[in-house]
Every structure is written in C-alpha cells, then in structure tokens.
Amino acid sequence: MSNNLKIAIISSKGGVGKSTISMQLINPYLFEKNTQQAIAHYEFDDENSDSLSFGASQLSTRKQISVASPLLREELATIFSKDEAMCLDVGGNKTTMTVIEALNDSGMINFLDLIVIPILDGEQDGINASYTYSVLKGYKQNLQFLFVLNRAKDINYIEYQFENYFGDVRGIFKDTYSISKNLFEEDKNNYVAMLDDDIIKYSRRFGLSVYEIAKLDKDFISELENLITERSAEQEIKLISFKNYIANSAKKYEQDVLQPAFNKIDAILNGGKNE
The missing domain is CATH 3.40.50.300 (P-loop containing nucleotide triphosphate hydrolases)
Incomplete structure (x- = not known):
C-alpha cells in the first residue's frame, strides 16, 4: 500500500x-x-x-x-x-x-x-x-x-x-x-x-483531533497531587482534573473506535x- x-x-x-x-x-x-x-x-x-x-x-x-x-x-x-x-x-x-x-x-x-x-x-x-x-x-x-x-x-x-x-x-x-x-x-x-x-465536542475546543489528544504525553495525576498538596485554588484543581478526564477519554476513544x-x-x- x-x-x-x-x-x-x-x-x-x-x-x-x-x-x-x-x-x-x-x-x-x-x-x-x-x-x-x-x-x-x-x-x-x-x-x-x-x-x-x-x-x-x-x-x-x-x-x-x-x-x-x-x-x-x-x-x-x-x-x-x-x-x-x-x-x-x-x-x-x-x-x-x-x-x-x-x-x-x-x-x-x-x-x-x-x-x-x-x-x-x-x-x-x-x-x-x-x-x-x-x-x-x-x-x-x-x-x-x-x-x-x-x-x-x-x-x-x-x-x-x-x-x-x-x-x-x-x-x-x-x-x-x-x-x-x-x-x-x-x-x-x-x-x-x-x-x-x-470527547468529540471537547477536542474542537482544544483545536485538536481526539487522536492527537490521545497521544499527548502528560501526567495530569502528578500535577493534581502537587496542586492538592500545595492547597492550590479550587478552579486550578478543577481544570487539571478536567484535562485528566479529557486525556483518558481520548485514549479510550482512540483504542475502542479509531x-x-x-x-x-x-x-x-x-x-x-x-x-
């Protein structure tokens, strides 16, 4: 091919x-x-x-x-x-x-x-x-x-x-x-x-395809651990938590659908x- x-x-x-x-x-x-x-x-x-x-x-x-x-x-x-x-x-x-x-x-x-x-x-x-x-x-x-x-x-x-x-x-x-x-x-x-x-909807918000989000090498859990340990602002913790959800959803979609x-x-x- x-x-x-x-x-x-x-x-x-x-x-x-x-x-x-x-x-x-x-x-x-x-x-x-x-x-x-x-x-x-x-x-x-x-x-x-x-x-x-x-x-x-x-x-x-x-x-x-x-x-x-x-x-x-x-x-x-x-x-x-x-x-x-x-x-x-x-x-x-x-x-x-x-x-x-x-x-x-x-x-x-x-x-x-x-x-x-x-x-x-x-x-x-x-x-x-x-x-x-x-x-x-x-x-x-x-x-x-x-x-x-x-x-x-x-x-x-x-x-x-x-x-x-x-x-x-x-x-x-x-x-x-x-x-x-x-x-x-x-x-x-x-x-x-x-x-x-x-994840289809949210990927557009990021300007990326689901495939690209799935391939991002980001450790959001470690970021969350640091933010929670440092008692960071609630909004900042929510944002990283949401990004972790998006990353996991993209990986699942890439594996199960794409x-x-x-x-x-x-x-x-x-x-x-x-x-």
Missing part, C-alpha cells in the same frame, strides 16, 4: 459530519500511514470551512478550494499530481455533484484510493448516501468505499439505530430504501461506526485482508 493515499469524504447530504470524519478519522489514519508526517487536507466548500475548528492540529496542512472556480478540473489535476497523502473534504448539496463531475471529467476519479460516505440515522441520510454511492459507482465501478455511521449511540447495537443502512433487523418494515439493498456485494460490509462522545476503524480501512485497501 502506498503512503501517498488519496481519500475523499463525500455525501450530497449536508450536516452529516463530513469535516468531523475528515479531521477525526481520515486525517489521523493518513498521518499514521504517512510515517507520521503531516498530510494535505483540501476542503472543497465555498460556504464553510469547518477544518478551521482544528486550528492547532498538526496532522495536516489545510487549504480551501473554490468549487465555483471555472478552473476546478485543472485545480484537481494539479492537486493529484502532487506527491503527497491527501484528504479531500467535499461539501454537501450542490457542491457535491460539482466536485464529483469535475473528478470524473478531469480523470482524477481514477486515482482515488477510497471514498468515505458519512451518514446519520435519518431516512433522508440513507437516500442521499445511496444516491452518492450509485453516482460514483456509475463513473467507476471498482472504486473502494467506506460508510461511516456517524454519531452512533452504542456500537454494540448500531443495527437498530441505523436501519437506513442495514434494513429493518426487526422484520417489521420494508427494506426498500436501506443502503445495504443498493450496494454491490463487495461493499456490503464496508462500514465503521463513529461513537457519539463528549483503531478498529483504521483496521477496517486497511482491510478494504488490501482487498479484504488486514495488514
């Missing part, structure tokens, strides 16, 4: 967490595969720049690309000609189809290693994800896909939350519109769940086999 992987996060539905998935999952994955060197993050969106929330992140260098530019095809060709690992964070709604068409017209769609489609648990999310998938498959059938079931409440029971993906596991309703019914056989198991957790997702991406890119 090449270090210079090119992964695009695409969904025609707005508000499903594309930028969150880009910064919290795909950038850390590419960073690990790129021998822990910063990767290139391109945000295709003329209205929003969600990656700015992660201003302190060292995992990527970030650049916003104008989708309205008449030179979008040429811009894509320039981007793909670079010898770098990259994450392409594509905005929703009209932006999605504009970028997909430009990827196809420029031929750059042939050089994407993986398409990531984030979805929430609403019915419209499933319909839009299926549409995005079918359009991209129509352009290039052997594209590799990963569906990210975002803001999962409980990873052990995701089938019940994401019926729009799996179909009705209770056998009560028709599964006509479930995503799994519209997938090619090789893509049916290409999904991961991103757990909804406070690393299994990394393994799934490895398996997809290696033809179903883990490295």
Whole structure:
C-alpha cells in the first residue's frame, strides 16, 4: 500500500459530519500511514470551512478550494499530481455533484484510493448516501468505499439505530430504501461506526483531533497531587482534573473506535485482508 493515499469524504447530504470524519478519522489514519508526517487536507466548500475548528492540529496542512472556480478540473489535476497523502473534504448539496463531475471529467476519479460516505440515522441520510454511492459507482465501478455511521449511540447495537443502512433487523418494515439493498456485494460490509462522545465536542475546543489528544504525553495525576498538596485554588484543581478526564477519554476513544476503524480501512485497501 502506498503512503501517498488519496481519500475523499463525500455525501450530497449536508450536516452529516463530513469535516468531523475528515479531521477525526481520515486525517489521523493518513498521518499514521504517512510515517507520521503531516498530510494535505483540501476542503472543497465555498460556504464553510469547518477544518478551521482544528486550528492547532498538526496532522495536516489545510487549504480551501473554490468549487465555483471555472478552473476546478485543472485545480484537481494539479492537486493529484502532487506527491503527497491527501484528504479531500467535499461539501454537501450542490457542491457535491460539482466536485464529483469535475473528478470524473478531469480523470482524477481514477486515482482515488477510497471514498468515505458519512451518514446519520435519518431516512433522508440513507437516500442521499445511496444516491452518492450509485453516482460514483456509475463513473467507476471498482472504486473502494467506506460508510461511516456517524454519531452512533452504542456500537454494540448500531443495527437498530441505523436501519437506513442495514434494513429493518426487526422484520417489521420494508427494506426498500436501506443502503445495504443498493450496494454491490463487495461493499456490503464496508462500514465503521463513529461513537457519539463528549470527547468529540471537547477536542474542537482544544483545536485538536481526539487522536492527537490521545497521544499527548502528560501526567495530569502528578500535577493534581502537587496542586492538592500545595492547597492550590479550587478552579486550578478543577481544570487539571478536567484535562485528566479529557486525556483518558481520548485514549479510550482512540483504542475502542479509531483503531478498529483504521483496521477496517486497511482491510478494504488490501482487498479484504488486514495488514
């Protein structure tokens, strides 16, 4: 597997967490595969720049690309000609189809290693994800896909939350519109769940990804011991205690959610086999 992987996060539905998935999952994955060197993050969106929330992140260098530019095809060709690992964070709604068409017209769609489609648990999310998938498959059938079931409440029971993906596991309703019914056989198991957790929210406050917080080498317990021994101010003790909670939460999230997702991406890119 090449270090210079090119992964695009695409969904025609707005508000499903594309930028969150880009910064919290795909950038850390590419960073690990790129021998822990910063990767290139391109945000295709003329209205929003969600990656700015992660201003302190060292995992990527970030650049916003104008989708309205008449030179979008040429811009894509320039981007793909670079010898770098990259994450392409594509905005929703009209932006999605504009970028997909430009990827196809420029031929750059042939050089994407993986398409990531984030979805929430609403019915419209499933319909839009299926549409995005079918359009991209129509352009290039052997594209590799990963569906990210975002803001999962409980990873052990995701089938019940994401019926729009799996179909009705209770056998009560028709599964006509479930995503799994519209997938090619090789893509049916290409999904991961991103757990909804406070650490996702708080990591934005720090301007870092959960992955980066998990890797911080800080001994907050020793700091707490010193502060309590010295009878420091209550607010200072509360702050260090909170930081200790954040550090532990990030480590757990990285172990329980991110690393299994990394393994799934490895398996997809290696033809179903883990490295």
